[in-house]
Amino acid sequence: MIEIRNMTKIFNEGTVNEKTALDDLNLTINDGDFICMIGANGSGKSTLLNCLSGAIIPEKGNIIMDGKDITLLTQHERAHEIGHLFQDPMAGTAPHMTIEENLALAAKNGSWLSKISESDRSFFREKLKKLDMDLENRLKMEVGVLSGGMRQALTLIMNTIKTPKLLLLDEHTAALDPETADKVLKLTKETVDEKNITCVMITHNMQTAIDMGNRLIMMNEGKIILDLNKEEKEKMSIDELRDLFRLNTSSQLDDDRMILL
Ligand SMILES: Nc1ncnc2c1ncn2[C@@H]1O[C@H](COP(=O)(O)OP(=O)(O)O)[C@@H](O)[C@H]1O
Ligand SMILES: [Mg+2]
Structure with a gap:
């Protein structure tokens, strides 16, 4: 409460x-x-x-x-x-990092430099699949090239990958x-x-x-x-x-x- x-x-x-x-x-x-x-x-x-x-x-x-x-x-x-999303779809993701690095950043409390494992990747793929935007096959793609809608959807996943209060x-x-x-x-x-x-x-x-x-x-x-x-x-x-x-x-x-x- x-x-x-x-x-x-x-x-x-x-x-x-x-x-x-x-x-x-x-x-x-x-x-x-x-x-x-x-x-x-x-x-x-x-x-x-x-x-x-x-x-x-x-x-x-x-x-x-x-x-x-x-x-x-x-x-x-x-x-x-506490997760926080804004009107600007560019606000919540790091454009020069890849999709999997952004997700790891969110999932691992910022310690994303630790190696991303295959089980991490399959977990990320499973989350991305739900978007129906074909992002699950683009884990190594830099986030900066995605459309606004894709970035906002990714931001939503990042903000909820660990259930926020x-x-x-x-x-x-x-x-x-x-x-x-x-x-x-x-x-x-x-x-x-x-x-x-x-x-x-x-x-x-x-x-x-x-x-x-x-x-x-x-x-x-x-x-x-x-x-x-x-x-x-x-x-x-x-x-x-x-x-x-x-x-x-x-x-x-x-x-x-x-x-x-
Ligand atoms: N950083 C700020 N500096 C000065 N005034 C601000 C600032 N942020 C908001 N305000 C003012 O506070 C009022 C409420 O703004 P805001 O919370 O953004 O409203 P809303 O989101 O409902 O449109 C507005 O008059 C706005 O101009
Ligand atoms: Mg407002």
Whole structure:
């Protein structure tokens, strides 16, 4: 279980550019939760995930993971327990290393220089085969030559090859073409379900947020303004979600910056 307590993040405090990105936010993430997170641009979604991964340290508040306060742990200290994927498919892999070296890096806590054995290779092949992208036959290929979709799929495997305590997905399919995005989303669902991984996924696609996972959270101005369970969200239509967004914010129609897909 992960508890976020009274978390506040202020960027550029005391300057004209001061921005409260997270505003006294509270959230309990239960083991096995698959949370889809939506909200207007700039509502604090990425900042929340960055605080969880340790990329950003909040001004106030605490993050408790399985009873341990991890608020001040560095990103490096949490990396083995928390996976983090970004919109940029180039962000999660080392382009000048081969597919098998990237996978070994993820599977062996960074000690990839130790010899990659044949049993490692067959394990990697088995994982890659599930992608249906013919990567299982290209273990010695440098990752830099792969397409964005292939790299994002590989990044997903790398982040889940050892089951993380928490998987953070920050619009990880938004930069892919629709067909590839669907494929990576399907792979995400299968991987998360198979290993029962606790996961928070930011998406701009409201239908995806309704269809996937067991919980839907809507953010606005650094706060959670809606937290629906599986039954509640599955009854929801996109129009109703949009109405709830307007009801829970002061947003006027023409100021509705939520990207609705
Ligand atoms: N590193 C940063 N420096 C200054 N302001 C930032 C930084 N990161 C985010 N912000 C600001 O914090 C707010 C929340 O941003 P973000 O968490 O990226 O929103 P979202 O992911 O919901 O679009 C925005 O106003 C954004 O401009
Ligand atoms: Mg964002």
